[in-house]
Amino acid sequence: MIWSHADRLRFDRIIETLEKNFSIEMGSSYTPFEVLISTILSQNTNRDNTTKAFERLKEQFKITPQELASADLEEIKRCIKPAGLYNAKARRIRKVARIIWEQYDGDLSKILNLPTSEARNMLLSLPGVGRKTADVVLSFCTNKGTFPVDTHINRIAKRLRWVEEKAGYEEIRHFFEDMVSEKQRKKVHLVLIEFGRKVCRAKNPHCKTCPIREDCQNENICQ
DNA sequence: CTCCGGCGAG
DNA sequence: CTCGCTGGAG
Numbered sequence: 001m002i003w004s005h006a007d008r009l010r011f012d013r014i015i016e017t018l019e020k021n022f023s024i025e026m027g028s029s030y031t032p033f034e035v036l037i038s039t040i041l042s043q044n045t046n047r048d049n050t051t052k053a054f055e056r057l058k059e060q061f062k063i064t065p066q067e068l069a070s071a072d073l074e075e076i077k078r079c080i081k082p083a084g085l086y087n088a089k090a091r092r093i094r095k096v097a098r099i100i101w102e103q104y105d106g107d108l109s110k111i112l113n114l115p116t117s118e119a120r121n122m123l124l125s126l127p128g129v130g131r132k133t134a135d136v137v138l139s140f141c142t143n144k145g146t147f148p149v150d151t152h153i154n155r156i157a158k159r160l161r162w163v164e165e166k167a168g169y170e171e172i173r174h175f176f177e178d179m180v181s182e183k184q185r186k187k188v189h190l191v192l193i194e195f196g197r198k199v200c201r202a203k204n205p206h207c208k209t210c211p212i213r214e215d216c217q218n219e220n221i222c223q
Numbered sequence: 224c225t226c227c228g229g230c231g232a233g
Numbered sequence: 234c235t236c237g238c239t240g241g242a243g
Contacts, residue, residue, distance in 0.1 A: 084228035
């Protein structure tokens, strides 16, 4: 897909409008390992359930490779139950903790400090870490962030005709990485997620009150 | 492609 | 009660 100057202006105008309408907290004093674990918990899971599971896990364990590597599997399952898919997630969390503890001296930054594409590939080799999770960790824990594509981002990019309907993960990721500078990516990502949750929802989107309805070229969504 | 799953909105 | 939410692995 070819992008004209006008397309870029429209993209920038939309992002600017969304930033004014959706406040986000960029706080988070999470360690990279905590980001990794909470992102694994968040897979296929809404935010409330993810937060509940992470807090419960944090009550029982220090969220460190050392502590989780030797944790009892059933105990992890019990803690993270609210996130769903807990059998698979518990196994993956402990396995990831063991790999980081044994192969990286318990220091995830040994992966994150590598050049971006190497770091991404190392993350992808961990159990339970796919493209979205790897990109979230890179985006939130380094300055050379990639752009994570979750279902909100996927849906919004297609509704706004930024990418074609059949575009896959990597195509959408590259679109955003082309359009958004590295230091803006985290913020733009969070703003789009908020927009996707509050307004441009999967079901019953609030098109009538959408702040960017003038710039939306999708006529088939509004009820 | 299917399976894994608690949770809350409808 | 049903069902959509929402990624990775086999």
